[in-house]
Each structure stands twice: as C-alpha cells, then as structure tokens.
Amino acid sequence: MNVLSSLVVVLALILVVYLGVDKAGLTALFGTVLPYVAIVLFLGGFIYRILYWAKSPVPFRIPTTCGQQKTLPWIKPNNFDNPHNGFGVFVRMVLEVLFFRSLFRNTRTQIVKDGPKVGYASNYWLWFLAIAFHWAFLIVFVRHLRFFTEPIPEWILGLQAVDGFIEYGVPVFYITSVLLVVGVAGLLVRRLFSSQLRYISLLNDYFPLFLILGIALTGVLLRHYVKTDIVSVKEMTMGLISFSPVNPEGVHVMFYIHFFLVTCLFAYFPFSKLMHLGGVFLSPTRNLANNNREVRHINPWNPKVKLHSYAEYEDDFRDKMVAAGIPVDKE
Template identity: 50%
Template sequence: MKYSFSFLVVIALALIAGVGSQIPGMGYFFGVVIPYLAFAIFLGGIIWRIVYWAKSPVPFSIQTTRGQMKSLDFIKHSRTGAPDTNAEVVGRMALEVLTFRPLFYNTKSELREGPKITYESSKWLWLFAIVFHYSFLVILLRHLRLFLDPVPVWIGWIEFWDGLLQIGAPTWYITDVTLLLAVVLLFSRRLVNRHVRYLSLMNDYFPLVLLFSIALSGILMRYMLRSDIVNIKELLVGLVTLHPVINGHIGAIFYIHLTFISALLVCFPFSKLMHAGGVFLSPTLNMRNNTRAVRHINPWNDPNIKPHSYADYEDDFRESMIDNGIPVEKGLPPKDEPAEAGAEKKAEE
C-alpha cells in the first residue's frame, strides 16, 4: 500500500499530462498554467514554512557537541565539533550540510552470540545520499541552459565535465545515470534494510518514486523520444520572462516531465523535503557551544519561577541548624538567647 500508492499517483499524473497535453489547446494548460501554479505554491509554501519555523524562538542553547569544547589553552578544541564562534558554526554547518558528516560516520550494529554487539562502518546511506544530492544539483544547474539566453559559459563547463565519458550520442551525462541509480538504491534500501522498512511511510516512498519518474522522463526525452528542443527552450525562456508562448509541437514526454516536476514543487514545502531548509535552522547544529561564556536569552523566560527560597528553607530547619552550629540568617524567636549566640558560631567540622 505504502509504495503502490506512490506508483499509482505517478502513473496517473503521467497519463493525465501525456494525454491531456496532446488535446489541442491544452498545451497551454500543461505548459504554462500548471508550472506557474506549482511554482507559486512552491515559493509561497517555502516562505510560509520558514516564517512558521522562525516565529518560534530558540529558548535554550541545545547544541550537540561532537568533539572537545573550547576550554583550557592546552586542551585541543574541536572547532567544528563544538564550535565556539560564528565562523566555527559556519564551518560545522558546512561539514554537516555539504559532506553529510553524520552519515559518513554511520555505523551498523549487530547483535552476536554472547551477546556481543559489534559496530562497523556503514557508508552506503552516505554514498547513496551524496550521489543523489550532488547529481541533482548538477542536473539543476545544467537545466539553467534551458531558461537563460544567452547561456552562461560556466554551464558549458559543467556539461563538458558531466559528459566526459563520451558515451553514446547524444553524449550521456554521468549525473543522469547516477541520479537514477541513487534513487533506485535509496528506494531499495527502504525495502531491504529491516529497520527502515518497518518505519517507512508513504511520505518516504512517494518523493523517491516521483524523483525517479522525473529523471526517467528527462532521460527518455533527451536520449530517446527527442522532443523539439527549440520550442521547449522558447517556452521555458518565456516562462521565466513572464511571456510564455508555445510555438509548434512539443511532445507529450516533455509535458509529463514538466508535470512531474510541478508535482514535486507542490509537495516540497509540505513534506519532509523541507529538510533542505530545516537543517540550517536546527538548534542542535547551528548554535555555538559557548553557553557558559556568553548568556543565551530566552524570550519567554518566566521571572516568576523562583527557587524554594533560603528563608523558607531556614524556617523549616532553623532549630536543628542552630543546635548543631550550622550558620543561620535569623535567630530563633525571642527568649531563646543561648541559641541566638549559637547562630553566630561557625561550623566547626
């Protein structure tokens, strides 16, 4: 159910876009209206989500330390494990976000006879994730060619390196293959790894199926069912310059690709895909570990919450304290002169 639903949705989207866009006059709907609507929801949704997050304060400084704090001069400080300055926080975040550091250090635990627990490095998730994200980034940058006129020179460089293997005609891009592969592997991992299998939701399968479909439809379009690239570029440049036009025929595969992307854009702000933004706001990662040196302010700190006071405490135990020479603030009520004297005496032991 969890993943079959995802496939059903994607197939339905493909059918609707594939057939619908080929009905005369509907090209505009699938080529202009849907993408605009999706992009508006994407942009509005992201802004809404970030404002929603930002509205809540960070009351306490709850950084997690993954290394030595800054303390004494002769103790080596882990600057990216327990950052003390903003620059060090940037360093830590760069490692977390750009290299997926926690996943790099991932381990796999196994229970063996004894019982004995063993831990071994397990970098598969890190590998799949990093291949996926960087492939996606490169593909995204390459796609700017379709939106920009003239095409910036650096896009050519990316294409050159991405096509370095020179296989096939047109040349296969490395990232097209790696993206598809990474998505398949991430999906398979959800089925094979018993922990992840048990806890995965439709919310986890659907984005993978959608991403797979986006990549697949893109690959089909570029390498097999070649659509008219001139008309596509005209439409896309028109979309970004807010003067969209559709001249001539564009194949169904393009509309399917575009509709998948639109679906992804719509889902993005309302799903776990927002981890892309959330990671930067995660208080365990983005705070300095200097909380004893610099006071962190909690906007809702309640000044009315006070400790059970010393005065009340002494009221409860005064007599015994005085009798035993523990210093007190107030003597016993009048007529207890000797005890009063005892109060000024300091503890002896």
C-alpha cells in the same frame, strides 16, 4: 501499501498529463498555467514555512557536541564538531550541508552470537547514496538553467562539459544523470528491503522518491531516446521565464510528462519533508556555538516560577541547623 499507493499516484500523474496533452490538447494548462501555479506555491510555501519556523524563538542553546570542548589552553578543542565560535559553527554547517558530516558517522549495529555480543561496523551506504543523489540533483538542476537563459552563460556550458567528460553516446551521457538515478533508486531499494525502514516509512517517504525517479527517467528518455524538438522546448521555457508564455507545436508528450512531474515536485515541496532543505540550516543542535558558560543565552519567555527561598528554607529547618552547629542567618 504505502509503496504501492505512492507508485500509483505517480503513475496517475503521468496518465493525467498524457491524456491531457495527447488526447485533450491541454498544452496551455500543463505548459503554462500549472507551472506558474506550482512556482507560486513553491515560493510562497517555502517562505511561509521558513517564517513559521523563524517565528518561534530558540529559548535554549542546545548544540549536540561531537568533539572536545574548549577549556584549558593545553587541551586541543575540536572547533568543527564542537564549535566555540562563529567560525566553528560556519564550518560545522558547511560540513553538514555540503558533505553530510553526521550521516558519514553512520554505523551498523549487530548482535553477534559469538564473541563480543554487540558489534559496530561502519556503514557508508546511506551516506554514499544520499550524497550521490543530492549532488547529482543539484548539478542536474543547474545544468537545466540552459533552458532558461539566452545566451547560455559560459559557466553552465563549462559545467555541462565537465559533467559529460566521459564522452559516451550521442548526445553524451552525463555522469550526474547516472548518479541521480542510482542515488534515488538506491535509496528506494534500501527503504524497501530493510524491514525496519519499511516499518517506519510513510507514503510521504515513497512518493518523493518515485516522483524524482520519474523525473530522472523521463529526463534520460527525453535526452537520449525520445527525441523532441529542442528548439520548441526552449522557446517554451524562455516564454515562461519572460512571462510571455507560448505553447509551440511539435513538442513531444514525453516532455510534458517530464515537465509536469517537475511541476508537481515544486508544488509538493514546501508541504513535505523535503523542506529539510531549509530546516537543516535552522536546527538548534547544529547551528549554535557551544559557548554556553561564556556568553549568557537569553530566553525571551524565561518562565516565571515560584521559588523556595533561602529564608523559607531556614525557617523550615532552623532548629535542626542550630542544633547541628550549622551557621544560620537569623538566630
């Protein structure tokens, strides 16, 4: 149900832009107005969400420790999985954000009917698909900066050259195009074929996958199969970035489809789970040093509570304490 609705939504978006551009000629709407709206929503929403999170304090220092703590000098601490200082936290966050350290730990648990009853197997599939998808998407995104720069900086051209090193096809296929499609499709397949995952998956989980798959596939089509006037496209993108938008003739509707799906992704981003991009940096179980006993962590709203003082306690039990020969403050 959720799968189908997500797919239908994405197909509907495609239909809307197809009709809008191809039949109604609304190139200015899809090429200029909506992209600007989307970018405003994206930036505004992103900042709003980060501020919304940041507004709440971190009352307690609650790192999840995944390695040996720092205690005695002869016991080797694991500063990257259980950081005791800022450097350790930095490395832990780098490993988490760039290499998905926690996902890498993933295991698969099975009930084995004979022998040991519960078995654990390492399970790198999720990690592989996730890392392929995220890194490929990042590099694809960066490669696209060639549409928004003139002259194109050397490093972007360099990145393109590296990405296309297999030199297959004209124009060459990029490795990241393949990895992006494989990653997203793999994550989608995984979600569809595991009954547990299907049970927990929402529209909010399928929709971004279909959307990004749509972006990737239309991108591949545009580059390799549906040739459009690339000069006009660049004229358009440069117009957007320099705030003097133009909507030249001769741009294929496939480009508008691709571009509109990206527009939708930007607009949708801050209001969705995709904000884990920002959230991962703010997660208190990961971004704090485990130095609780060394440095006092201050809670701005430390609750005021009623206490049972020693004096009250002694009043309650003085007779018994005296009778048992336990020292008391007031005889």
